[in-house]
Amino acid sequence: MEQTIRKNTVKKKRLGAQPAASTVTEVAKRAGVSVSTVSRILNGTARVSDDKRRSVERAIEDLNFKPNVLAQSLKSGQSMTIGVITQAVESPFFNELLKGIEEGLQGSGYASLMASGHWNSQSEIERIRLLIARRVDGIILLTGNLNNEQILDLASQTPIVAVGHTAHSDNAASIFIDSRMGGYLATKHLISLGHRRIAHIQGPQEQHDASNRLHGYKMALEEAGIAFDEDLLAQGDFIEPGGLMAMNRLLDKGVSFSAVFCANDQTAYGARLALYRRGIRVPEDMSLIGFDDLPMSSYTTPPLTTIRQPVYEVGQTAAKRLLRLIRGEGAESVNLNVELVIRESTRRLG
């Protein structure tokens, strides 16, 4: 894999190349004023005579002085940094959230420190502790396996906005998305198209979102008077390979069904491939519906019918609320609705 290698000369003194960063003291000296005066000019925190201002400004220019944020943070107790706990950096779902957060933080002066929890509550807590140790001013928690008690406990140390949770206190706000309703809507859509034998590929059982979607699926069946059939349930893992294998298992079982509700879009992509491999056409022979409305779902063949979560907006909202929490303005928790988007992977039976 390696083609060409150019080797650097090893440097002994690592700071050799960098021009030593200048300090407020040097600026003061060069301008012939006290450090207090420099600071006042920097922050506009008091008036200072025009001639001093000018000479200080020149000194700043000359030395290319930039205040040391670390020192400012130490003094002020604010790091101007927030922590973000994601579960899987490589997942399109989380990235859409991150994009929203970035946008929500725009122009606030805050930067974000990223860490992955990998769907593991132990590792989540560990990462959060790490972020707190770094003195982040607040944390955005993107789903995960923590329970409300744990979240509120952590929130006693730093403000938290938790996406996909319902924890709520003075120092914690949540943004909850109604997965159960989503599962219900997805299944109901299939039923309304005349399907009666509807399979479900579920997500990891320990995740709330997964069990809520399953619950919604059952609700819709029950409402339509269709008995829940254990044989039509297959276990997925929220990513493509699981969807592929689950669909294969379903097909191999020999039970008949005409539609599948997949716990998320990535699962549906996997299931789609399994069908393609067997020459089962979508939507002619089998209807397929996902959950999330990832950007890619508009571009699958055929484009995927799915349940849309306002992912981007959620990220944005989370960031905004965290800023409010940090400013001590309190924040509301909010439940967001989910919406059916009909594309071309579902079709009337018959």
Place this chain on the structure above:
Amino acid sequence: MEQTIRKNTVKKKRLGAQPAASTVTEVAKRAGVSVSTVSRILNGTARVSDDKRRSVERAIEDLNFKPNVLAQSLKSGQSMTIGVITQAVESPFFNELLKGIEEGLQGSGYASLMASGHWNSQSEIERIRLLIARRVDGIILLTGNLNNEQILDLASQTPIVAVGHTAHSDNAASIFIDSRMGGYLATKHLISLGHRRIAHIQGPQEQHDASNRLHGYKMALEEAGIAFDEDLLAQGDFIEPGGLMAMNRLLDKGVSFSAVFCANDQTAYGARLALYRRGIRVPEDMSLIGFDDLPMSSYTTPPLTTIRQPVYEVGQTAAKRLLRLIRGEGAESVNLNVELVIRESTRRLG
């Protein structure tokens, strides 16, 4: 969209909930020793008698003391943070890189600050300056539109590892991927399958990767004695919508062709949809090849033949090299090779 809202009581004193973080001074006081002793125990930097050690450890336990990283950073001049400049958080390509970086940073004690350049050299420089102002210990630059001179200039202020560039100095290393070779391999593959009329949907012209891939395409054509035909070139934008529209334009032109080399996988996804819409089958009627080998490309219908870049490994390598650069150990620049992965979207003509 908003369903339920619970409002927080507005807090006046924002720190109300947090137990005031304890300091090394308090620990010292409680343990009846000096702060120096506490520090020594914390860092194992000198021996201290067993009884003092025990009482200090108890005090730390009692007060739940965690050293303030900000203060440590100020003292040491190391923020234990690196900056990462990505171009688009929401892109699967960049996320694969980020995943690699996260993995490469594992256990190093470094955390990463994220910022997006949005393919805009001005905004890239601005973000980098911001990161430098925050005293990051180094920066990983993921592609982008900066030229080598600009990169080397920035590298005089902080160590930089630049992915997709060739800048190299004592304080900068690059990881370069041979896009031209990739374009060549992709086109050659199509030629070897008997295709002669091969279209290309190119990426944004100002990006090196895009023009290199185009260059490789032309090289392969020339080698095979096929004249380059301007009519078979269409402009894309590295994302799906551009691929869709470009393919439509190509088709509408009425020129005939049997294969398309797309500048990246996302472009291929878009092109695929355009073909689907017109009932043109892949690969029976049209061969399609992409570039990147995104995770999704194994799951499209049909799975996409593409040029694989070792994206994840690149991220990992970038992180590792940056750590070396930071430690002043120097670092090598490296060119990585690219590889053809044949799936089911290309087929022998005839």
Place this chain on the structure above:
DNA sequence: AAACGTAATGAAAACGTTTTCAAACACAGC
């Protein structure tokens, strides 16, 4: 001319660490 208010400025303390330096102490050897 004395008294006073106001505006501009600087010295010093503070944020929470780490590290240098010197002092205190213990113990052995003479």
Place this chain on the structure above:
DNA sequence: GCTGTGTTTGAAAACGTTTTCATTACGTTT
């Protein structure tokens, strides 16, 4: 009992800011 050696320890300085407090200078009022 004195010197020397080595180990533990604490005081204080330093990192680069911001902010409090006191001082100076100046113009105004009586």
